[in-house]
Amino acid sequence: MSGLLIAAPSSGSGKTTITLGLLRALRNRGVAIAPGKAGPDYIDPAFHAAASGTPCLNFDAWAMRPELISANAALHRSGDRILVIEAMMGLFDGAADGKGTAADLAAMLRLSVVLVVDASRMSHSVAPLVSGFAGFRADVRIAGVILNKVGSERHETMLRQALDAIRMPVIAVIRSDKTLALPERHLGLVQAGEHQGLEAFIEHAAKAVSAECNFEFLLRIARQGLNVPSAANIHRLAPLGSRIAVARDIAFAFSYEHMLLGWRRRGATISFFSPLADEAPAADADAIYLPGGYPELHAGEIAGAQNFRRGMIEAAGRGTRIYGECGGYMVLGEGLIDAGGARHDMLGLLPLVTSYEERSRHLGYRRVQPVDGALFDHAMTAHEYHYSTVVREGEADRLFYVSDALDIDLGKAGLRRGQIAGSYMHLIDLAGATA
Numbered sequence: 219m220s221g222l223l224i225a226a227p228s229s230g231s232g233k234t235t236i237t238l239g240l241l242r243a244l245r246n247r248g249v250a251i252a253p254g255k256a257g258p259d260y261i262d263p264a265f266h267a268a269a270s271g272t273p274c275l276n277f278d279a280w281a282m283r284p285e286l287i288s289a290n291a292a293l294h295r296s297g298d299r300i301l302v303i304e305a306m307m308g309l310f311d312g313a314a315d316g317k318g319t320a321a322d323l324a325a326m327l328r329l330s331v332v333l334v335v336d337a338s339r340m341s342h343s344v345a346p347l348v349s350g351f352a353g354f355r356a357d358v359r360i361a362g363v364i365l366n367k368v369g370s371e372r373h374e375t376m377l378r379q380a381l382d383a384i385r386m387p388v389i390a391v392i393r394s395d396k397t398l399a400l401p402e403r404h405l406g407l408v409q410a411g412e413h414q415g416l417e418a419f420i421e422h423a424a425k426a427v428s429a430e431c432n433f434e435f436l437l438r439i440a441r442q443g444l445n446v447p448s449a450a451n452i453h454r455l456a457p458l459g460s461r462i463a464v465a466r467d468i469a470f471a472f473s474y475e476h477m478l479l480g481w482r483r484r485g486a487t488i489s490f491f492s493p494l495a496d497e498a499p500a501a502d503a504d505a506i507y508l509p510g511g512y513p514e515l516h517a518g519e520i521a522g523a524q525n526f527r528r529g530m531i532e533a534a535g536r537g538t539r540i541y542g543e544c545g546g547y548m549v550l551g552e553g554l555i556d557a558g559g560a561r562h563d564m565l566g567l568l569p570l571v572t573s574y575e576e577r578s579r580h581l582g583y584r585r586v587q588p589v590d591g592a593l594f595d596h597a598m599t600a601h602e603y604h605y606s607t608v609v610r611e612g613e614a615d616r617l618f619y620v621s622d623a624l625d626i627d628l629g630k631a632g633l634r635r636g637q638i639a640g641s642y643m644h645l646i647d648l649a650g651a652t653a
Contacts, residue, residue, distance in 0.1 A: 221291075221301030222440045223256070223324045224364075225309040226334040227351060232366040233334040234262055234407070235398050236390075237304040239423030241269040246424060247433065250299040254291075256320045257306035258583070258601035258646060260472040260510065264410035265400075266304065269420045275476045277303055277327075280318020280583055280623070281599035281646040282476075284326055285452045290476055291327055300440050303329065309351060309358075313583045313623040321358045330361040330439040332389060337377055338367035345380035352386065361439040362389040364427075369394050390431035398426060409512075411468045455598065455648060457486035458539055459505025467492040469520065470546060472510035472644065491526075493549075494519055498529020505539040506530070508546025510644060514574040514606060517554045517562035530565050534638055540567065541593065542640030544604055547632070548572045550640045555609065568633045568640060569612025577605045586618040586643055589630065593617065593639050597649035602642050617641050 224240065226233045237253075244251050253266035253274040258281060263274035275294050277287050295301045305320030309331065312319035324331050333351060335344060344365075352360040363381060368374050368391050378388055392398070400419070401408040410416055455477065462481060464473060470493060478488055491497040494516060499506045513520055520526070534540060542550040551570030555561050559575045581603050588594040592615065617632030617639050632641025 220441045221329045223303050223305055223320060223329045223331045225305035225320050225331050228308040231334050231336040233304055235423050236334050236364055236427060238265055238269040238420050239427035241266060241302060242420050242424035243428045245270055250297060252295040252299040252301045254301055254303035256303055256323050259306060261407050261409060268410050268416055273475050276474055277323055278646060279322040280313045283647055283650050286647055287326060289452050315623045321355055325357040330359055330442055332362055332364055333360050334364045334366055336367050337365045341376040342380040344377050345384050348386050349384045362387040364390045366392045367394045389436055390427055392426050395426060398423060409468055409471055454480035454484060457481035457484050458507055458541055460486055461503050462486050462488050462505045462507055463499035463503035464488055464490050464507045465493050466490040467494045469494050469513050469516040470509050470511040493523050493526040496523040496525045498525050499533060506533055508542040508549055510544030510546060513545040513549050514556055517556050520549060521562040527565060534567055537637055539637045543644055544642050547640030547642060567638050569614050570633060571610040572606045573609045574606045576607045578607050580604055583623040584643055585621045585649055588618060589616050592634055599646045599649055600643035604642055
């Protein structure tokens with residue numbers, strides 16, 4: 219498998235910015251690349267797609283079956299493209315049960331690891347840090363280091379001397395630069411679609427990465443992976459229908475590309491519509507998917523989108539299967555209370571009122587089992603991450619039995635009325651990856 223995993227000792231080391239710069243720098247050099255993101259993140263992949271010009275897939279060693287990971291990797295890098303995956307958190311950080319680390323993913327796909335080190339507050343101590351990471355697991359190969367936030371030539375010399383002593387190659391050196399930072403909000407980075415200067419930022423990051431980067435060595439280690447058996451026609455999550463209308467704009471941006479890929483491979487056709495542009499779903503759709511996003515930031519616009527509302531209610535009246543996930547679930551409800559306490563009318567298709575004024579963080583991997591086999595026919599893995607709370611629920615069937623990564627029973631979640639359903643869970647794969 220030709221590819222690299224861009225990892226770090228911890229979050230906040232700068233690996234996202236460096237990954238974006240590296241993807242653009244390789245693209246500018248004519249290198250065919252396939253971007254990836256480890257874990258369940260649904261924000262960073264849009265940045266990777268912007269930097270590389272190619273859709274970004276998630277690779278999740280906790281929530282995905284190994285056969286799905288290898289199949290998607292093989293499909294994604296068709297045409298001999300180099301797979302460049304950004305890790306999540308620290309290299310050896312995983313779920314609450316300790317599984318599903320970026321290191322597990324590197325071992326599974328036989329990828330060389332490039333370790334990004336924030337060197338702003340260290341010099342010779344970089345050697346024991348990197349040495350410890352390099353020797354921690356025999357099946358994980360750290361092939362080189364990118365030194366980030368280096369203050370001066372003297373600082374760089376000390377860092378290089380320390381790493382020379384442990385025979386660890388330095389692939390690139392990135393100078394301290396306060397402009398190499400992306401704005402954030404409560405669920406992570408401000409979305410790529412909202413970043414007005416994104417193209418200039420990515421080019422600036424590419425220039426910073428390229429200033430002192432050994433691209434020849436980087437490409438050589440990327441091509442040192444071993445063959446990983448894979449089969450493209452594996453069992454995947456069943457599509458919601460044969461013609462699926464998917465909401466997509468900055469309020470509904472958290473759909474996983476691997477999910478849409480899987481639906482297409484199982485014969486479904488997918489169309490997109492924008493609720494914020496007051497667009498209705500395709501009239502011939504037999505299923506509608508409202509993914510997560512930031513409806514709480516656009517609640518007034520959603521409430522006033524009459525074509526969207528009319529199209530959704532008419533679809534519900536026709537018996538169209540409708541599924542809402544996290545933010546999409548909130549929009550299927552009767553009302554959404556924003557951070558200022560104002561209540562906005564939502565679609566009213568489920569008896570649910572949610573609030574962003576009353577904030578409480580919910581975060582973690584989940585295992586979900588459909589109640590009575592409704593809407594879905596398999597146990598699945600999922601991820602939950604939101605700050606909104608449920609203010610009121612009315613009479614409706616529950617959708618899922620839920621447990622967390624430690625197999626602690628979290629009870630039932632989600633609501634269903636006939637063919638209309640939703641929950642806070644972001645579905646990822648069929649269950650079985652962590653068995």
